[in-house]
Amino acid sequence: MAVVYRSWKALTQNAILTRSVSNSLRLYSQKPPAPVVPLVNVEVDDKSGVAVVTLNRPPVNSLNTPLLTELGAAIKNLEDNKSRGMILTSSSDTVFSAGLDILEMYNTPKDQLSAFWTTLQSTWLSLYRSSFPTVAAINGHSPAGGCLLALSCEYRVMVGPKFSIGLNETQLGIVAPPWFVICMRDVIGHRQTELALTTGRLFSAPEALKIGLIDSMVSNKAEAMAEAQKFITQFAKIPPLARKLTKESVRGEGIRYMEDNMIDDLQIFMDLVTQPKIQKGLEMYLATLKKK
Ligand SMILES: CCCC/C=C/CC(=O)SCCNC(=O)CCNC(=O)[C@H](O)C(C)(C)COP(=O)(O)OP(=O)(O)OC[C@H]1O[C@@H](n2cnc3c(N)ncnc32)[C@H](O)[C@@H]1OP(=O)(O)O
Secondary structure (H helix, E strand, O other), X not given: XXXXXXXXXXXXXXXXXXHHHHHHHHXXXXXXOOOOOOOEEEEEOOOOOEEEEEEOOOOOOOEOHHHHHHHHHHHHHHHHOOOOEEEEEEOOOOEOOOOEOHHHOOOOXXXXXXXXXXXXXXXXXXXXXXXXXXXEEEXXXXXXXXXXXXXXXXXXXXXXXXOEEEOOHHHHOOOOOHHHHHHHHHHHOHHHHHHHHHHOOOEEHHHHHHHOOOOEEEOOHHHHHHHHHHHHHOOOOOOHHHHHHHHHHHOHHHHHHHHHHHHHHHHHHHHHHOOXXXXXXXXXXHHHHHHO
C-alpha cells in the first residue's frame, strides 16, 4: 500500500512538474502582456496635501470612456480622503486635452455611445461640485472638452502665449450642451459666451486672459504649478464646510441642470450625434486632423 501511495504521489508531482514546465514554455512563447499604464496619475504632496492629477493619454489626452472613468474615480478618491485641493494638468508638453475623443462619437454602437456620455456627465459633475479647491494648470492646447474641464475648475493658469483654448464645437458642426454653456457663461459672462460659442472661437492664451477665460498666464509648467499651489493655499484657513456649501451655491445652476436633466441630456446627445449629417461632419473633421 505504501509503495502504491508513494508511486501515486510521485506521479502527481511529476504531472505538476510537467504542467508547470509546459506552462512556462507557453508563457515564454507568448508576447509579454502590455504594462498597464494609468491614464490619470495622482500624486499627493506630503506637505500641502494637494493632489496633482495628471491626464496621461498620449498623444493628445482625448477624453475617452476609460480616461473619464479613471478621472472620475480619482476625484471620488480625493473626496473620500478629504483632499486639501487638486491641480489638474497634463503629461504632454503641448496639449492639456484635445477634448472629447471623436472616435467615441463616430460610428459607435449606441450602448457604447451612451456609456461614454453618461461617464462624461458624472465625471464632470464630480469635478464641478468637488468640495475641495480645484485649479487647472493648462500646459498646452485646450479645445472643446479640454476647455470644459478647465472651466469646471475654480482657477485657470495657462502656459502662454502659444497655446489656445475655447469651446470650438460649432466649427465641427456640433452644439455645446447647456452645461458647457453655463460653465463658460459663469466665467466670461453672457455676451462673450455668445460671441465665443456661436463662432466656435479658439483663443490664444493672451486673448483668453483678456476676456477672463483664464485667470493668469505664465511662461512654463513649473510656474503654472507654483501659482496653482498658491491659489489653493489661500483656503487653508477657510472652514471647509462653509467653502464647500458656498461653492455649491454659486454653482447651483449647473449642478441642478445636470441632476435634473441627466436622462434628457443623454437623449439629446444621442439623437444629435447619431444623425447622418453629424456623423459625416465628424468623419470629415477626423480626416482633416489625420491629414495635418
Ligand atoms: C454632440 C454634442 C456635443 C459634443 C461635444 C463635444 C466636445 C468636444 O470635445 S469634441 C472634440 C473637439 N476637439 C477638437 O476639435 C480638437 C482636435 N484636435 C486638435 O485640434 C489638435 O489635435 C490639437 C491642437 C489638440 C493638438 O495638435 P497636435 O498637432 O499636437 O496633434 P495632432 O497631430 O493634431 O493629433 C495627434 C493625433 O491625435 C488625434 N486627435 C486629435 N484630437 C483628437 C480628438 N479630439 N479625438 C480623437 N483623436 C484626436 C489626431 O487625429 C492624430 O491622430 P493620428 O496620430 O492617428 O494622425
